[in-house]
Amino acid sequence: MKYAIEVRGLVKSFGEVRALDGIDLGVAPGTVMGLLGPNGAGKTTAVRVLSTLTVPDAGTARVLGLDVVAQAAQVRERLSLTGQYAGLDDGLTGEQNLVLIARLLGASRSQAKARAHELIERFDLAHAASRPVAGYSGGMRRRLDLAASIVRRPEVLVLDEPTTGLDPNSRNGLWEVVRELVAEGTTVLLTTQYLEEADQLADSIAVVDSGRVIASGTPSQLKQTVGGLVLRLRPVRPDALAQLRDLADWTIGASVREEDATLFVPVAHAGEATALMSRVSQAGVDLAAFGLDEPTLDEVFLTLTGHRTGTDEKKTEVPA
Amino acid sequence: MTTETVTAWTTRRGAFAQAASMTARSLVSIRNQPAQLVEFVMIPLMILLSVTFFMGGQMMGSWQAFLDYAGPSIIAMGLFFAITATGLGLFGDLKSGVFDRLTAMPVSRFALLAGRVAADMVKHAWSLLIVGGVAFAIGYRADGGVAGVAGAAGVMLLFLFACSWTMVLVGLTAKSEEQIQTWMISLLMPLAYTSTIFVQKDTLPEPVQWWATVNPLTSMADSMRVFLDGGTPGGELLALLGWCAALFAVFVPLSLRAYRRKLTS
Structure with a gap:
């Protein structure tokens, strides 16, 4: 069977x-x-x-x-x-x-x-x-x-x-x-x-x-259907976020999102991430943390359905 | 993790044994919440006391005479109204997750329904014991003695058992609790008041007399009276047994069908 x-x-x-x-x-x-x-x-x-x-x-x-x-x-x-x-x-x-x-x-x-x-x-x-x-x-x-x-x-x-x-x-x-x-x-x-x-x-x-x-x-x-990776950047000073966002938009132009004073930048491959990282260091922005991750399933869902799981209109429950 | 006992029980208990487990389930919740024992006695008890004391004198000259004539059948009527609990209980069971689990298990459908009915019968028997005891305490005596009382009680409980299956169907098909209450008032009340529970048949208007004769509650009330008077039951008991058989024959299959239909809707 x-x-x-x-x-x-x-x-x-x-x-x-x-x-x-x-x-x-x-x-x-x-x-x-x-x-x-x-x-x-x-x-x-x-x-x-x-x-x-x-x-x-x-x-x-x-x-x-x-x-x-x-x-x-x-x-x-x-x-x-x-x-x-x-x-x-x-x-x-x-x-x-x-x-x-x-x-x-x-x-x-x-x-x-x-x-x-x-x-x-x-x-x-x-x-x-x-x-x-x-x-x-x-x-x-x-x-x-x-x-x-x-x-x-x-x-x-x-x-x-x-x-x-x-x-x-x-x-x-x-x-x-x-x-x-x-x-x-x-x-x-x-x-x-x-x-x-x-x-x-x-x-x-x-x-x-x-x-x-x-x-x-x-x-x-x-x-993988969503494709690519996500570069995670957390600046030392939260007010540097706007500057990082400018750099990311200028580099790749993809839809970045911001959460917990961290910027998530979708990139097509590791090479793009490296290019962005070097621009960030050239601009003199100090990073407290950074990393390259696979996208979360939440991002998968957003890509597949055009709406996020958590923002469904009928949704009433609060995730634990 | 500990070694587990064998959980593939090869014995399959029959539908009646499963029904007994379901009955026990409903009754165990009484053991956990004993206050319920008082609750289901209240309605039949208050019906007996208020009808006897407040209406009895006017209807028959003295409440004692009325209690003597109508006491047992008023107890029966109070219990008869209590069969609504079967419909309400089943409705609640179906709405909760419990019945989803039980329905998805390899358990007889009949057992799931019959367990509810049987548990309610135990409650009715309890009510009968208490309310009957009160009737005795305020002066009711049966000529038929202990045997007569036992016969009358048996007849009453058999009839309630048959009628409960109408409530099973109502519980399975109703859309809301309010609907079940409405059914009770609009169906059970007229049935009770056009029988010989309260009144002697020849005092009813001519057209109603025919209905009062065939009314199943009349057969029940008359059968009970024969037993309580120490007589030998005849036609009225046969009529009652016929009614019970018909109720089972119609409402058990209809209820099982309604249960199956719930799955396809």
Whole structure:
């Protein structure tokens, strides 16, 4: 089997809105694919189709070779979903939530308890296991939610915006768990609005906008589609920024951007960067720091869609 | 990381065992928040007390006589209104992420719905125990004794169980909580007031009398009365069993269909 997840021409409309407009995806077994896009791009609809919660209007989606519509029951046996809104019962304790899932999956009472304890240990929730989930923090909820998804080890795990709203610390912890699962052979599809997250976790990335895949490849391939490198210049005196900007415009004329008293100058190749650096030193501007970087995925997205991920009009969440 | 236990449980418990797990899930949240136990007794209790004390005297001369005639069926009506909770509970479940997870799991659809209904039945049984106890305390006595009371309670709970499935369908198809409340008032109230719960049939206007005869709540109220009076039930019990069978036969498949449809919409 070439792909653990294979999606061809998937279409789904909700009334007038075409949430999926012919999506194609292929995820190799044991790898992580990141579905990257702003709110309303169709990520969640794609996830719902794959986890048999929504039936598509057209196209096919296969999980481990099984059709998600015709063989939905078999897909449910082998795929596990961690939805965008925690799939937990607030009235139950963390432990009771896990025991319920295990029981529904066929575990005996003692097996269910044993498995719940194991997961509680692994996900560092021992201190809260006997408290109702209603009082959990966002990070604890997410961890428990992920634990609930692997009560029975799935072959394919689908994560819908697993770290939206988490602080950086909780986010790193969750990434670590996802990496462990992948190391154990699980295929993962995750959606995210965070470029850094896709860059950190994914073996391949599909950039989604308005229900279509507008670009796909490995993180470094995507960065190459934007082309070139970025020269980072931080002057000792912040008021030298304007002078640096003049030098950069005069040299290359590309669209520079300024952030945290640092100037980011796109260059076609290292030679251009060297030329600019020598002009900067000739002009006598003292630099506190400089460097040559690959473009970030944020810049990739800007190039591909013409709008930045963070400035999408419908966007309401604040990145952690 | 510690060695993990085998997690590929090969045994698959049946739909009823899964429903039992779902029932336990709904009931466990009561253990975590015991205040709920008081909440769902309040409505049937207040209906019994206010109708008996404030309307009973006018309707039958004395509230004692009214309690004797209508007490049990007013308790039944109070519980009957409480089946709305099934629709509201299911609506809430569907809106939260829990049911997304459960629906994406290899779990019987029937079990997910039946678990909610069964848990609500346990709550109804609890309400019945408390409100029935209050009725006893203020002077209600049944000629049929313990056996009669048990028979009447059984009949009532069976009917509520069947009716709850109408609420499952409402919970699955409703667009909002308000819609479910509206359904309750506009459907359950007229049904209750055109039955023999409050009034004797011959006091109703002629055209309504026919409806009152076939009204399922009439079959329920009459069956309960026969049991409570220590008699042997006959036609009214058959009619009630027929209603229950029909409700199951229609609303269980309709609910499962509505559940499937939710996925394709």
